[in-house]
Every structure is written in structure tokens, then in C-alpha cells.
Amino acid sequence: IGDCLSDTTYSIHIDFNFNNLPTDSVLVYGNGNLIGQYLAVNDGLTIDDFPQFESNNTTLSVCAFEAPDCCDMVEFDTPNCEGGGECHIFDLVADFGDCNGDSTYSVFIHYFSNNLPSDSVVITSDNGYSAQFEHNPDGFTIPDFPVANVQTTLITVCALGDNDCCDTYALETPDCGQGFDCEIYELFVEVGECQTDSTFLIDIVLAGNSLPSDSVDIYADGILLGTYFDHPDFIRIENLQVSDEEEMTITVCAQGDATCCASFTIETPNCSGDCVISEIAVDVFDCNSDTTFVIVVDFEYENLPGGGVDIYSGDDYLGFYTFDQIPVEVNNFPSHDSGNYTVTICESDGTECCSSFSFPGPVCGSGGCSIFNLEYTMTPCDSAGNFFFILDFDFNDVGQDGFEVAGNGNNYGNFSYDDLPIELGPFEADETVYEFVVFDSANPDCSEAIEPGEVNCFVSTTPVDYDEFFTIFNNGTIPGIYAKKDLVLSLINSSGKNMIYQLPLSTDQQYELNAEPAGLYIVLLKNGQNIWPVKLVKTEN
Numbered sequence: 001i002g003d004c005l006s007d008t009t010y011s012i013h014i015d016f017n018f019n020n021l022p023t024d025s026v027l028v029y030g031n032g033n034l035i036g037q038y039l040a041v042n043d044g045l046t047i048d049d050f051p052q053f054e055s056n057n058t059t060l061s062v063c064a065f066e067a068p069d070c071c072d073m074v075e076f077d078t079p080n081c082e083g084g085g086e087c088h089i090f091d092l093v094a095d096f097g098d099c100n101g102d103s104t105y106s107v108f109i110h111y112f113s114n115n116l117p118s119d120s121v122v123i124t125s126d127n128g129y130s131a132q133f134e135h136n137p138d139g140f141t142i143p144d145f146p147v148a149n150v151q152t153t154l155i156t157v158c159a160l161g162d163n164d165c166c167d168t169y170a171l172e173t174p175d176c177g178q179g180f181d182c183e184i185y186e187l188f189v190e191v192g193e194c195q196t197d198s199t200f201l202i203d204i205v206l207a208g209n210s211l212p213s214d215s216v217d218i219y220a221d222g223i224l225l226g227t228y229f230d231h232p233d234f235i236r237i238e239n240l241q242v243s244d245e246e247e248m249t250i251t252v253c254a255q256g257d258a259t260c261c262a263s264f265t266i267e268t269p270n271c272s273g274d275c276v277i278s279e280i281a282v283d284v285f286d287c288n289s290d291t292t293f294v295i296v297v298d299f300e301y302e303n304l305p306g307g308g309v310d311i312y313s314g315d316d317y318l319g320f321y322t323f324d325q326i327p328v329e330v331n332n333f334p335s336h337d338s339g340n341y342t343v344t345i346c347e348s349d350g351t352e353c354c355s356s357f358s359f360p361g362p363v364c365g366s367g368g369c370s371i372f373n374l375e376y377t378m379t380p381c382d383s384a385g386n387f388f389f390i391l392d393f394d395f396n397d398v399g400q401d402g403f404e405v406a407g408n409g410n411n412y413g414n415f416s417y418d419d420l421p422i423e424l425g426p427f428e429a430d431e432t433v434y435e436f437v438v439f440d441s442a443n444p445d446c447s448e449a450i451e452p453g454e455v456n457c458f459v460s461t462t463p464v465d466y467d468e469f470f471t472i473f474n475n476g477t478i479p480g481i482y483a484k485k486d487l488v489l490s491l492i493n494s495s496g497k498n499m500i501y502q503l504p505l506s507t508d509q510q511y512e513l514n515a516e517p518a519g520l521y522i523v524l525l526k527n528g529q530n531i532w533p534v535k536l537v538k539t540e541n
Contacts, residue, residue, distance in 0.1 A: 003088065004081035005114055008052050015044035016062055016072060017285075017294075017329075025065040030058055037065060052081045080504050087165035088114040089121075094155045094169045096145075099176035103147055110139030111157055111167060120160040125153055132160060148173050149181040151209040180210040182260035189250045189264040194271035198242050202266070204235040204252065212256040219251040227255055243268045269302075275353030276302040277309070277345050282357060284373070287364035287396060293335055295361070297343060298327035306348035313343060320348060335364035339372055360448070362396040369446035370396045371403070371438055376450055379524065380531050381429065381457035388425030388490075388524060388533075389452065391436060399442025407436040414441055423490055423501060426522065426533050429457035466532045470525055473510075479536040480512035481505070481523060490524040491516075513538045 002011030014028065018040055028035040028045075031053050038045045058078045064070035090112050097106035109123065116135060124130045127148040133140060153173045159165040173180075185207050192201040204218065208230060218225045220240060228235045247265050254260040270276055278300050285294035297311065301323075308322040313334050321328045333341070341361045346354040363370035374393040381387045391405065398417060405412040405424065415422050427434070433454050439447035471482040481489065483505040491500035493516075505511060513521065516538060523534045 003086045007081050009049045010079055011048045012050040013046045021064045022067050023065045027063045029061040087159050087162045089167045092157055092167040092169045094171045096174045102177040104144040105174050106143050107145040108141050116159045117161040122158045122160055124156045147176045147178045151183050182254050182257045183209045184262040187262040187264045189266050191266050191269055197272050199239040200269050201238045211254045215255040217253045217255050242271050277355035280357035282359045284361045287362050290365035292332045293362050295330050295333045296327050304347055308348050310346045339363050339370045369398050369440050369443040371448040374448040374450045376452050385429050385457040386426040388423050390421050390423050392421035398440050401441035403440050405438055429455045469527050476537050477540045480510055482510045488526045492522045
């Protein structure tokens with residue numbers, strides 16, 4: 001789910017796998033409403049104006065065009081786009097006009113925007129200019145923009161009141177007679193072929209302005225390689241020594257001006273001729289039978305013989321895949337009861353050049369309960385140094401009795417899988433090394449553990465008075481919260497179960513515990529970086 005683009009639409013990216021489509025297109029539906037027809041591609045598709053439905057959940061369906069029974073669907077929480085969502089400034093363009101002597105020139109500014117928090121923007125540049133202007137969707141002219149002595153001037157437009165809502169444009173600085181400083185820019189280094197088992201060649205491309213001579217000094221990791229003519233096409237350096245480090249920094253300086261330099265980092269090539277398979281990454285997908293599931297494997301390689309690789313799960317050979325198939329989709333990765341797996345990638349028809357990667361995955365088949373991909377996030381600390389953990393995970397073939405969470409000698413209760421993600425707390429930042437174990441209530445051996453470790457809270461010494469933000473009423477009967485400013489509310493019962501997760505409350509809205517049974521509750525209220533846990537007691541229904 002992407003950003004809100006208005007108060008009724010947001011952007012969404014859809015990834016899906018497909019086989020044997022009757023055409024090259026799919027139809028996308030939201031809550032049964034046709035959104036549109038789109039080209040089916042392996043990289044998925046992005047819809048920039050997906051409508052916000054009034055329901056709390058949105059059901060997204062993708063169906064093959066001319067095959068209405070060939071579909072898949074997913075359900076997600078409908079985002080709240082009230083107020084238009086986040087601010088955006090994009091497609092900024094700056095065009096320079098006439099010079100006003102050698103110190104200023106005119107420049108026309110145009111950009112597109114969504115959800116600006118005010119009617120003004122702030123214009124800045126990398127040479128120190130800063131000024132405020134009224135927003136104009138048709139653009140506006142700055143008549144006296146200061147001339148810089150560098151080839152490129154970076155102009156940034158930000159929304160007034162939101163320093164994260166910005167866009168930047170690189171403007172070629174006009175020549176108004178001001179004179180330019182020495183500058184090397186657009187440096188690029190291309191690694192060429194190995195020339196021996198310990199040397200290789202590089203080609204260097206650069207752009208320069210006001211260099212004091214027609215030559216440059218070139219360094220590799222701070223060691224001078226020599227002085228070279230600044231050829232307009234490229235500079236070739238042969239027999240560069242292979243470094244023992246994984247990366248090398250190439251620096252180019254104008255001869256005669258040691259302060260006029262630019263650097264570019266390259267990966268050190270493997271010139272020994274040894275085969276290398278590295279940087280293996282695995283994306284895990286659902287079971288597609290009682291015994292197999294799908295993975296997508298990506299990796300880097302050097303000096304691999306043949307036209308591809310052999311992939312194994314343990315001793316099980318899964319198939320040969322060409323280099324053109326990377327990242328490789330393996331549709332028949334075998335499942336077993338442990339839920340822990342290892343994929344091995346080897347040179348074709350050989351086992352001397354191999355590399356392995358271990359990962360958690362689902363347990364497929366009847367009774368094959370699995371809990372995997374357990375992750376945690378944390379809320380900001382409140383003024384007392386307290387915080388909450390939020391746990392989320394994937395699961396397959398679990399029991400009907402929910403799951404339990406334990407850790408540090410505590411059992412935090414039983415939860416429904418429908419409650420995910422769950423929020424636990426509040427906890428104290430008291431040097432505890434926090435750990436959590438999640439296990440299926442009906443199958444205790446079906447579990448996953450995670451250790452967030454020790455948590456440090458950096459708490460402001462000036463607490464924020466919550467009376468400016470909300471009021472508590474009827475605490476002890478049917479309590480509620482009245483919002484004086486925009487808030488986000490989460491509700492947790494006495495067992496630690498997350499009853500409501502991040503419910504937006506606008507100014508002058510109120511929330512009452514009408515539907516919940518009598519008992520003790522913790523309400524977590526958040527405004528920006530401020531967070532307040534509030535204890536509520538309900539005695540009446």
C-alpha cells in the first residue's frame with residue numbers, strides 16, 4: 001500500500017505470479033468493483049488512483065482477462081486518506097532566464113503537488129539561497145536568483161511546514177560573467193577485463209569545469225597512479241593492481257588544484273579465475289501442495305562455467321536454471337517438519353563451486369502447523385520510559401485455539417490469529433533482555449522465537465501535558481476518550497490482547513468502550529512523537 005494521493009484515492013502495487021493466461025492482460029477488482037484492465041508483467045503493476053472504499057477492509061481480486069474463473073485475491077486494511085494523506089511535491093523543473101549583471105539571474109519554477117499543508121513553499125539552493133513564496137500551480141518566477149560559481153545549482157522546493165515534502169532539481173548554472181570554480185563532476189568508473197590473475201583495467205569518464213590544465217591526477221585508495229590527459233571520451237588505465245578489499249575508491253583531481261576532486265567506488269573484481277557464488281537471498285511463498293512450496297532465489301556470481309547453475313535442497317536435486325532465469329523461481333521446494341531449510345547453488349554439473357543459504361519456511365501438508373517470519377516493531381517510549389512491542393508473523397495449518405506468547409518467564413496470554421499484529425505492553429526500559437516465543441495453542445511444538453534484546457529509551461526531560469491533547473471521561477463506568485487534537489488510539493485488554501490497533505481520532509471526536517465487556521483496559525494514545533498509556537476501568541455494560 002502506497003501513499004494517499006487525495007482524500008479518496010491512494011497508490012497500490014500488486015505482485016502476483018501467473019501461468020497460462022489466455023491473454024496478456026488481467027482485470028483488477030476492489031470489493032467487487034472493476035478498477036481496470038492492466039498488462040500482466042512479472043514485476044507486478046502499480047495503480048496510482050486506487051479508490052478508498054468505506055469498509056474497514058478491502059478485498060483485492062486479480063482475474064485473467066477472458067477467464068473469470070482464473071483469479072486470486074487478498075484482503076488488507078483500508079487506509080485512512082481523510083485529509084488527503086501525505087504531502088507530495090514532484091516533477092520540479094527550473095528554467096533560467098536573463099542575467100542581471102554578474103550576480104543574479106531570473107529563474108522560473110514549476111512543480112506538481114498534492115496535500116500541501118499551507119499555501120506557501122520554501123525555495124533553497126546548495127549555495128545558501130533561501131526564500132518563501134506563495135504556491136502557484138502555474139509556476140512563478142524568481143527575478144533575482146543568486147549566481148553560483150559551480151557548473152550545477154541544486155534547487156529544492158519544500159512545502160512550508162513540512163520539511164519532508166520536497167523535490168530537487170539540478171539546474172545548469174548560467175554563465176553571467178561571474179567565473180566558475182574548478183569542478184569535477186559526473187565521474188564514472190567502468191571496470192574492464194582482468195589482464196592477469198592480479199591486475200585489471202578501468203575506463204574513467206568525467207566532466208570538468210574551469211580545470212587549471214588539460215590533465216588530471218588519478219588515485220586508487222589514496223595511492224597516486226599517475227597524471228593523465230583529460231581525454232574527452234574516456235581515460236583508460238591498464239594493469240591496475242587488485243586490492244585485498246571488496247571495494248576500491250578511484251579519485252580524480254585536477255592537476256594543479258588538489259582541492260578540485262571527485263571520487264567513485266568500484267567493486268574489486270575477482271581476477272584469480274576462482275568461481276564465486278555470493279549474496280544469496282530467498283523470498284518464501286505459500287505451499288502449493290502437501291509436500292512443496294515456492295521460493296524465489298537471487299544471487300551474484302563470478303567465473304561460473306557453463307550456462308547456468310544447479311540448485312539443491314539438501315541432497316535433493318531441484319533442477320538446472322540458466323543465468324537468464326535469475327532470480328530463479330523454484331516451484332517444487334520440498335517441505336519438512338522442522339520448518340528450517342537450506343538451498344544450495346552449484347556450478348552446472350559440478351560440486352566444487354557451491355554456496356548455501358539457510359532460511360525459515362512453511363511446513364506443508366495436513367497437520368503441518370508452521371509459524372514463521374516472526375518480526376517485531378516497537379512504539380516510541382512515553383515520558384515515563386515505557387513502550388509496547390508489536391508482533392507479527394506468517395503461519396500455515398494452525399489449530400483452532402489460537403496462539404500464545406511467552407517470554408522472560410511470563411505468559412502474555414492467548415490470542416486469535418485474526419488479531420495479528422498484536423500489541424504487548426507496556427514494558428519498561430530496565431535492562432531486561434527481552435525475548436518472545438510464539439506457539440500454537442493446539443500444537444505447542446509449532447513455534448517461533450525472537451529476541452529483541454535490551455531496549456534503551458531516550459526520554460525527553462520535559463514531559464508533554466496530555467490535557468492539551470485529550471480528556472478522559474466516565475472512568476469507572478463506561479469510560480471514553482475525547483480528542484482535543486488528532487490522535488491515534490490502540491486498545492489492549494488485561495490479557496495483553498490488542499483489541500483495537502491504531503484507530504485515528506480526529507479533533508473533537510470521542511471513543512467510548514461501549515462494545516467491550518467490563519474489565520481493565522490500557523489505551524495507548526499517540527500524537528506525533530508523544531505517546532501516553534492510559535488505564536481505563538469499565539464496570540457497566
